[in-house]
Amino acid sequence: MIRNVVFFAFSFVLLLACSTEPEMVLVRNHGPAQGSTYNISYVVAPGVDYRKQIDSILFEVDKSMSLWDKQSTISKLNRGEKVKPDPLFKKVFIKSKQISRETLGAFDISVAPLVNFWGFGTQEHGVIDSARVDSIRAFVGFRKLVNVLDSNRLPKGMMVDMNAIAQGFTVDVIAEFLYAKGISNFMVEVGGELRTSGKTIDKRLWTIGIDKPQENLDPENRFQVILALDSLALATSGNYRKFWVDEETGMKYVHTINPKTGYPVKTRLLSATIITDNAMEADAWATVCMVVGLEEAIRLIKENRALEAYFVYSDLDGNWEIWQSDGFAKMVL
Secondary structure, three states: OHHHHHHHHHHHHHHHHHHOOOOOEEEEEEEEEOOEEEEEEEEEOOOOOOHHHHHHHHHHHHHHHOOOOOOOHHHHHHOOOOOOOOHHHHHHHHHHHHHHHHOOOOOOHHHHHHHHHOOOOOOOOOOOOHHHHHHHHOOOOHHHOOOHHHHOOOOOOOOOOOHHHHHHHHHHHHHHHHHHOOOOOEEEEEOOEEEEEOOOOOOOOEEEEEEOOOOOOOOOOOEEEEEEEOOOEEEEEEOOOOEEEOOOOOOEEEOOEOOOOOOEOOOOEEEEEEEEOOHHHHHHHHHHHHHHOHHHHHHHHHHOOOOEEEEEEEOOOOOEEEEEOHHHHOOEO
16 A cells, blocks of 8 residues: 555656656747738747748748749739749638638739739839729729639739738748647737737737827837737738828828729728738738728628727718727727
8 A cells, every 4th residue: 555655656756757848938030021020929948949941931922922023923923924823822812712702802812903003013103094994994803813723824914912911821821830830829920910829938918019000100109009819810901101192183092902993992991900810811801891991891890700800990070989899809908
């Protein structure tokens, strides 16, 4: 009897010794990416650093979907070349068409020719001409993107732009890479789109600040709202930084283009923040909300239980107001 007790006690001590984990540290990687920056934090054992692998992922995404890389898959397709889409391109293309169907075309990667015409792509904006806009619209429409993945080319005259979903997708690819390495506590941010998992080194939820929708930020008072994100993804879209003003008319043109009208949107909605379980969809749905405007965006969020949202908009007197979903409100600190 005594021997059994001693054996059990000895076994318990061995179990504790074997299960003691090494002291964990917080690793931060950051740098330029996709015309912006990336900031990634993850909790790992000392000596572990995946910066090189992360930079490699960013490079591969650019080789697939960067409009500024002339040899990327998307650039070649946009030039009318026949090229077999790579696996990254395929995944984003399929998801883009799915969201296009769900939003009845409010999200549409074939909007690229219009984005270029209005000066928010790889070209300077042209002279504003309604006839020209109408002629470009003939080559826009997600339903026209048929057999692209089989024919290895775009329909003649069409172009695609994945900027409204690619950064979110990049976040997800890096997140899945970290999961594959056994890392479950991290925060991945690329160009403002982000995804969290687990907790910080201090065992707290990741704290995220959302910038105020204004062109010039006050470093001392920059955040519109601060929230704790529990293993979710977040993306924000707005028209307060990417725009140009016609010197002759004083008209302001923002970067969000409505694929159905062919024109930059005119809406009271200043910014749309979406939270869901993956950054690719959060990124795309934030753009959808900016395209459809405040009232329709609220309706879409109420109908889609997978999405939480926070909208900043101006009232009829120009004052800022907010609308937030119930689930979003519970995350606000």
